[in-house]
Amino acid sequence: xxxxxxxxxxxxxxxxxxxxxxxxxxxxxxxxxxxxxxxxxxxxxxxxxxxxxxxxxxxxxxxxxxxxxxxxxxxxxxxxxxxxxxxxxxxxxxxxxxxxxxxxxxxxxxxxxxxxxxxxxxxxxxxxxxxxxxxxxxxxxxxxxxxxxxxxxxxxxxxxxxxxxxxxxxxxxxxxxxxxxxxxxxxxxxxxxxxxxxxxxxxxxxxx
Amino acid sequence: xxxxxxxxxxxxxxxxxxxxxxxxxxxxxxxxxxxxxxxxxxxxxxxxxxxxxxxxxxxxxxxxxxxxxxxxxxxxxxxxxxxxxxxxxxxxxxxxxxxxxxxxxxxxxxxxxxxxxxxxxxxxxxxxxxxxxxxxxxxxxxxxxxxxx
Numbered sequence: 001x002x003x004x005x006x007x008x009x010x011x012x013x014x015x016x017x018x019x020x021x022x023x024x025x026x027x028x029x030x031x032x033x034x035x036x037x038x039x040x041x042x043x044x045x046x047x048x049x050x051x052x053x054x055x056x057x058x059x060x061x062x063x064x065x066x067x068x069x070x071x072x073x074x075x076x077x078x079x080x081x082x083x084x085x086x087x088x089x090x091x092x093x094x095x096x097x098x099x100x101x102x103x104x105x106x107x108x109x110x111x112x113x114x115x116x117x118x119x120x121x122x123x124x125x126x127x128x129x130x131x132x133x134x135x136x137x138x139x140x141x142x143x144x145x146x147x148x149x150x151x152x153x154x155x156x157x158x159x160x161x162x163x164x165x166x167x168x169x170x171x172x173x174x175x176x177x178x179x180x181x182x183x184x185x186x187x188x189x190x191x192x193x194x195x196x197x198x199x200x201x202x203x204x205x206x207x208x
Numbered sequence: 209x210x211x212x213x214x215x216x217x218x219x220x221x222x223x224x225x226x227x228x229x230x231x232x233x234x235x236x237x238x239x240x241x242x243x244x245x246x247x248x249x250x251x252x253x254x255x256x257x258x259x260x261x262x263x264x265x266x267x268x269x270x271x272x273x274x275x276x277x278x279x280x281x282x283x284x285x286x287x288x289x290x291x292x293x294x295x296x297x298x299x300x301x302x303x304x305x306x307x308x309x310x311x312x313x314x315x316x317x318x319x320x321x322x323x324x325x326x327x328x329x330x331x332x333x334x335x336x337x338x339x340x341x342x343x344x345x346x347x348x349x350x351x352x353x354x355x356x357x
Binding site for chain 2: 076077078165166167168170171188189192193194195196200201202203204205206207
């Protein structure tokens with residue numbers, strides 16, 4: 001146990017560790033607690049602020065992969081522009097609202113940073129080549145979470161079927177009965193679809 | 209004599225020019241009577257009905273009309289939104305009209321296993337309807353076999 005003996009401790013880290021372990025002789029417990037409390041608020045607030053900064057549309061489209069591909073498609077959809085002006089931006093659908101799920105998703109995003117560095121989808125052609133795989137990831141996550149992010153705004157329980165069109169009423173009642181989730185039917189509502197011949201060959205020309 | 213004739217000719221052609229001007233003033237361009245330096249008022253966009261019963265046909269071989277809104281229904285090489293309800297695989301579940309059997313033939317009348325490329329772009333023939341007044345008067349009436357009257 002070298003760090004218990006001051007005479008054998010020469011390294012900077014070792015001395016810092018010793019200072020850290022030694023009880024305070026100068027400051028009261030109250031003062032230390034207070035400083036710790038304030039510092040806690042500052043660091044926690046700072047951490048969440050930094051996380052929120054990575055959680056807005058401008059941050060998402062600051063990389064060209066997003067801006068030139070999916071963002072352009074999203075601009076023509078109802079989630080971008082509509083009669084009431086209520087919008088759902090990238091993180092509203094792609095980042096969970098609850099803290100634990102949000103942090104897990106943020107940690108997963110480091111994989112996306114890796115692919116950004118590797119240039120996995122840095123051209124339109126590469127993006128299109130990976131499109132089906134990328135879409136499948138989102139679909140499977142949505143399926144697993146019962147379309148949790150959709151339901152932050154769209155909730156079966158508060159849907160007024162009387163206000164919906166004939167087709168919507170029929171489909172939604174059936175979906176509710178069969179325990180379906182939003183993404184089962186609503187694929188490609190905010191972005192263009194990949195080649196769907198794998199999912200439903202009768203929707204695509206040339207497939208069987 | 210020649211002088212008289214040429215005067216008459218000049219007068220005649222001048223009167224022609226005058227009448228041409230007169231008719232030009234009656235003609236309305238697509239911008240209406242708006243002066244060239246002013247901005248014209250664009251017509252209000254027509255609203256499509258959300259949903260409805262199938263619309264009756266007006267003539268033999270008329271492609272059936274689309275009785276619902278199709279905003280943002282994409283048709284491209286990757287997928288066709290119409291077919292997610294109207295294909296033979298999906299129409300029963302969706303409660304939709306199935307596409308015609310004729311759509312499975314190519315131009316050489318070879319029968320295909322899936323929709324033919326020349327029939328893939330639904331909106332080339334099938335269109336949704338808005339409640340719009342006809343641009344010109346039209347006295348067309350469907351034949352009895354179709355209208356039943």
